[in-house]
Amino acid sequence: MSTLLRTPASVVWLVLVGATAVSWTLGTDNGLGPDTQRLAGIAILAIAFVKVRFIGLYFMELREAPSVLRGFFELYCAAVGTLVLALFLFAH
Amino acid sequence: MTTLVETESLSTPKRVPGEPGAWIFILGDMCVFAVFFSVYLVQRAHDPELFARSQEQLNRNLGALNTIFLLMSSLLVVLAVRAVRQDAHRHLAPYLFVGAIVCGVCFVVVKAFEYHEKIAAGITPETNSFFMYYFVLTGVHLFHLVFGMGVLSVLWRLAKHENPSGLHLAFIEGGACFWHMVDLLWIVLFPLLFLVR
Amino acid sequence: MARRIEMDTALMKAALWTGVALVAAMIVSQGILMHFIGPPSPNLTAQELAQKFIARKGEIRVGCLVMCMFWCFWATWSMAITIFIRKMEKGYPILTYCSIALNGGGYVFFILIPMTWAVIAYRPETLDPAIMQIMNDWVWFDYLFTWPPFAAWMAIIGLAILKDHNLPTLYPRWVAYLNFWCAILIFPAGLIVFFKTGPFAYDGVGAFWIPFFIFFGWMVTMTVTTFQAIARRRLTLEAELDAAIEAEPSPSAL
Numbered sequence: 001m002s003t004l005l006r007t008p009a010s011v012v013w014l015v016l017v018g019a020t021a022v023s024w025t026l027g028t029d030n031g032l033g034p035d036t037q038r039l040a041g042i043a044i045l046a047i048a049f050v051k052v053r054f055i056g057l058y059f060m061e062l063r064e065a066p067s068v069l070r071g072f073f074e075l076y077c078a079a080v081g082t083l084v085l086a087l088f089l090f091a092h
Numbered sequence: 093m094t095t096l097v098e099t100e101s102l103s104t105p106k107r108v109p110g111e112p113g114a115w116i117f118i119l120g121d122m123c124v125f126a127v128f129f130s131v132y133l134v135q136r137a138h139d140p141e142l143f144a145r146s147q148e149q150l151n152r153n154l155g156a157l158n159t160i161f162l163l164m165s166s167l168l169v170v171l172a173v174r175a176v177r178q179d180a181h182r183h184l185a186p187y188l189f190v191g192a193i194v195c196g197v198c199f200v201v202v203k204a205f206e207y208h209e210k211i212a213a214g215i216t217p218e219t220n221s222f223f224m225y226y227f228v229l230t231g232v233h234l235f236h237l238v239f240g241m242g243v244l245s246v247l248w249r250l251a252k253h254e255n256p257s258g259l260h261l262a263f264i265e266g267g268a269c270f271w272h273m274v275d276l277l278w279i280v281l282f283p284l285l286f287l288v289r
Numbered sequence: 290m291a292r293r294i295e296m297d298t299a300l301m302k303a304a305l306w307t308g309v310a311l312v313a314a315m316i317v318s319q320g321i322l323m324h325f326i327g328p329p330s331p332n333l334t335a336q337e338l339a340q341k342f343i344a345r346k347g348e349i350r351v352g353c354l355v356m357c358m359f360w361c362f363w364a365t366w367s368m369a370i371t372i373f374i375r376k377m378e379k380g381y382p383i384l385t386y387c388s389i390a391l392n393g394g395g396y397v398f399f400i401l402i403p404m405t406w407a408v409i410a411y412r413p414e415t416l417d418p419a420i421m422q423i424m425n426d427w428v429w430f431d432y433l434f435t436w437p438p439f440a441a442w443m444a445i446i447g448l449a450i451l452k453d454h455n456l457p458t459l460y461p462r463w464v465a466y467l468n469f470w471c472a473i474l475i476f477p478a479g480l481i482v483f484f485k486t487g488p489f490a491y492d493g494v495g496a497f498w499i500p501f502f503i504f505f506g507w508m509v510t511m512t513v514t515t516f517q518a519i520a521r522r523r524l525t526l527e528a529e530l531d532a533a534i535e536a537e538p539s540p541s542a543l
Contacts, residue, residue, distance in 0.1 A: 004171045004181055013167045017160065024156045027287025041288035051279045059170050059272045061109040069108060069115060076119070080126045084280075087130060088288060091137035113463030117470040124474065131488070217483045228480060228489055235476055263451065
């Protein structure tokens with residue numbers, strides 16, 4: 001079993017759990033003022049898309065995939081991440 | 093001839109995880125959800141106070157708990173796929189897939205409880221715009237998750253073969269990637285609906 | 290003695306063309322004649338809705354006659370694909386029988402749609418608008434809320450393709466994954482019961498337009514790939530027949 005765990009994906013998993021804890025703390029602290037809340041929101045969303053990228057590269061094994069497939073996924077993370085952040089900040 | 097090519101290539105040969113066809117499905121679904129995320133944020137911008145107020149009534153702890161359940165299930169799926177590939181560990185794979193399914197069941201139970209909490213408090217998809225998106229987006233995700241659990245049960249069956257064929261392995265990898273997609277979508281949905289305001 | 294392959298390609302292709310006719314008839318009847326692509330808003334008052342039926346009652350009556358005729362072709366089109374499901378599965382034909390059952394019911398849901406519109410347009414001036422509203426709602430629920438048997442069949446097609454034991458396979462494997470995806474994508478049609486306005490009401494982009502384009506786009510894709518499957522299968526059957534004829538002892542050797 002330990003040989004199964006000896007893979008970069010396990011370390012990535014610990015990072016993902018840690019990032020979830022950070023996001024949850026930032027998201028549940030109700031004492032923040034509106035500007036700090038926005039900053040927290042930016043951080044939380046950015047963290048989310050970093051997590052998405054990790055899942056794709058290490059869990060879905062796209063690190064070893066042909067450039068077209070990996071490229072599309074990386075483009076998705078960058079484009080959708082940017083779009084989500086932009087809409088969060090600037091939509092009205 | 094082939095040995096020459098192998099020794100000259102220093103990096104691991106690139107391969108598509110699963111089958112190319114599966115990626116039409118996975119990437120396509122991710123794009124559909126990207127549209128959902130965008131539509132939600134545009135609607136939120138029309139009435140940010142309503143959305144922020146309504147969001148306060150969501151149970152963030154249950155949402156975070158569900159995130160942990162899905163992350164655990166994804167790890168189990170990663171380990172299961174690794175196990176299937178190694179003769180020495182293949183016998184562990186079915187148990188690992190079952191573990192992932194159990195995590196999925198936990199997610200469904202928590203979600204059912206969460207929905208029940210809302211409905212008992214008089215909050216339904218028709219209450220307001222925010223709650224429509226909350227119920228619909230988490231509902232569509234839940235549908236994917238249940239479908240994913242069906243896929244995992246197929247993977248569990250395939251993992252019991254002593255000598256899985258190339259096609260079996262490709263399907264297992266593709267199915268695993270679908271499950272990771274379900275996890276990945278929740279990783280965005282949870283902060284989007286529950287945390288950011 | 291002339292021998293023929295056991296597949297009548299002309300009839301198989303005709304069955305597929307009936308599906309094309311179904312889609313064409315829908316565009317003409319439901320769209321051009323009746324103006325029902327997309328649906329009237331569920332939020333209209335009964336009076337406003339009644340007016341729509343009174344104003345276009347002639348077009349609706351004709352359109353429904355046409356649609357009723359062409360929409361029974363769901364049965365013939367789906368059976369062309371079901372024949373291949375039979376060829377893809379081994380042994381007891383569970384997937385085939387599920388397909389027949391699902392599609393045998395499917396065409397009923399299809400033709401109840403124009404039939405109901407025709408009934409509404411039969412006496413629209415004297416029929417109580419409240420009753421017309423219920424019947425119109427019923428039609429759109431028949432159109433959209435009944436997505437499950439179709440999604441179930443899409444999943445069965447996908448499953449059959451992945452389990453295809455033929456060499457070469459009758460369909461490329463990506464068609465299986467496309468079917469699974471389409472099955473999931475038409476799910477939002479089920480959300481119409483919760484909303485009278487917005488993207489998931491029965492005139493909304495999420496519950497009507499997306500499933501509508503997915504479903505008919507899927508029909509077109511399945512038609513094209515099944516034509517290709519017929520061509521592929523014909524080659525295989527002809528090769529098998531040639532080989533069988535070669536293997537037979539010639540009359541003079543007896």
